[in-house]
Amino acid sequence: MNRVAIVGASGSIGSAVLKALIASGKDVTVFSRSSSATVFPEGAQVLRGDYEDQTFLRDGLMGIDALVLCVGTLIPATQVPIIDAAISAGVKWIIPSEFGTDSGNSEYAAEVPIIPPKVAVQEYLDEQVAKTQSQFMWTGVINGLILDWSLPRGVLGIDTSHKKAVLLDQGVTKVNMTTLPTIGRAVASLLQLSPKQRNMFANKLVYISSFCISQIDLLGSIQRVTSSPQSSWDVQFQDTEAKVAAGKEKLKHGDMLGYADLIYGHVFKDGAGGNYQARVGLSNQALSLPNEDLDEELKRILSNK
Known part of the structure; x- marks a missing residue:
């Protein structure tokens, strides 16, 4: 899998994946509007x-071994024409735009x-695998919350600039989070696998994670790396149901930030699926992903704010 195409390489996830693909020595083609x-x-x-x-896409994808999609996921039609062109061009491995919870x-x-639009793309890919008699395979990457995207935007409930935190359900629910560099490394590692190894991930989701932590764990680490004692923080608490209700209300009025409230409200609800490694395990070891230190990663993230 040496020749790789990527669509959506200008976004946070796409740029991390592109960087890792180039670093791994792949022959990379970027599709851009x-x-x-x-x-x-x-x-x-x-x-x-x-x-x-379709002509532009198909011609550009001829001779490509693998396609990575890092595009919008709310509308399945965003990915479907690109997937169709990839299949027509003979691409052997498609990594759809999952990269989330x-x-x-x-x-x-x-x-x-x-989430349902992502599931719709998975189902479409399964249909095409059957239709083409397995002439290609797909693998979706699940990475949970993206730590270095979520924290600077305040959606994890922690405002480092003003030392304020809103913890959901006492802040003790542990959930999986992954850093952008690790997402990039995971994709690059998948594409380095031997044919026998890659068959382990054929037509399914692969689960990775940098950390399985709670908001309290995260806040404690932030306080350590910023040398700010707990007493200097304004910490409040919110029920996850209230967070979800707030998200639904925002969406009702056309505020797309309601999606963030819905996602984070459900993810941090105990037993609601935020800790997926307890349900399905992780493929970190199979993909040779390094162990990460939370304090060190937070130093990097906070220095880039």
């Missing part, structure tokens, strides 16, 4: 065009509107 002025790092060929143009948990998926 004609209207985009994004400058991509050296080491990647860039093709600009229309994602609805556990879409394999049906109870959680039923509660969070952003």
Whole structure:
């Protein structure tokens, strides 16, 4: 799997994946919209065009071994034309735009509107695998909450600038979180696997995680690395049901930030699926992902704010 194409490489996840693919020595092709002025790092060929143009997509994907999608997930149609072109071009491995919380948990998926579109893409891929008699395979990456995306945006309930925290259900529920560099390394590691090894991940979700921690764990680490005693923080508590209700109300009025409230409210609800390693385990070892130190990662994240 040496020749890899990526769509959506300008976003937070896509740029981390692109960096890891280049570092691993892959021959990388980046697909970008004609209207985009994004400058991509050296080491990647860039093709600009229309994602609805099947000829552009198919021609660009000819000879590509694997396709990584890091695009919007609310509308399955965003990915489907690209998937169709990849299958037509003979791409052997498709990694759809998962990269989030556990879409394999049906109870959680039923509660969070952003998840069913991802499940729809999985089902479409399964249909195409059957239709083509397994001429290609797919693998979705589940990484839980993205620590270095979520913390700076305040959606983990911790405001480091003003030393304020809102902890859900006492802040003790442990959930899986992953850093962007580890997500990138996981994709690169998948594409380094031998044919026998990669068959372990054929047509299924693969679960990775940097940490399984609670909000209290996270807050304690932040206080250590910033040398700010607990007494200097304003800590309040909120019920997860209230968080979910607030999210639904925001969405009712067209506020897309309601999705964040819904996701984080459900993820931090005890037993609701945020701790997926307890349910299905992790593939960190199989993908040779390094152990990470929470304090060190937080130093990196906070220094980049």
